Structures are given as C-alpha cells and as structure tokens.
Amino acid sequence: MDDLIIFTFASYGLCFILMHGEILNSLRDRITKFKFFRELLSCALCTGFWTGLILSVGSPTLTLYSSATCYLLYLITEILINYAYPESPIKDQQ
Secondary structure (H helix, E strand, O other): OHHHHHHHHHHHHHHHHHHHOHHHHHHHHHHOOOHHHHHHOOOHHHHHHHHHHHHHOOOHHHHHHHHHHHHHHHHHHHHHHHHHOOOOHHHHHO
16 A cells, blocks of 8 residues: 555656656757657646556556546646636746
8 A cells, every 4th residue: 555655656746747847847848849748748647657657667557547646636736726826827838
C-alpha cells in the first residue's frame, strides 16, 4: 500500500514537473517546437502515461494507473487554482 502511495506521488510529481516545472522551461521551449512533444506536454493524461511507463518499468497496470491518477490530480489542481485565483497569471501563459 505504501509503495502505491509513493508511486502515485512520484508519478504525479514527475508529470507536473515535465509539464510546468520552471527548471525545465528552456528545454520545454525547444522540444515543444515539434507537434508530438507540444501535444504530449499539454496533456496530463498523456504525460502521466509516459511517466508511469518509465517509473513502473513496463507494468501495464501501473502505467494505466499512473495515467488516470495524473489526469485526475491535475484536474483537481486546476479546479482549485481556478477557484482560488480566478485571475491567475498561470492560466494566461497556457
């Protein structure tokens, strides 16, 4: 059970860092010139799938779990940010 909780947070953390982490801004700006990476890094479901694939070392169940939980946690985060900061500068950048 503890491993699943750690996997969940690791997967979502990696997904969020890849999509929005400031430390990766320059790399993300360069690779999003390609349509594949632009679409991949704008979708929490897609990025969650690939982070799950990397973290789970090929376990199909954990890969799909990662994709679903990253998407759900990302939606919850977006709802909370939009509720707390209706005029958020983060939304303007997207």
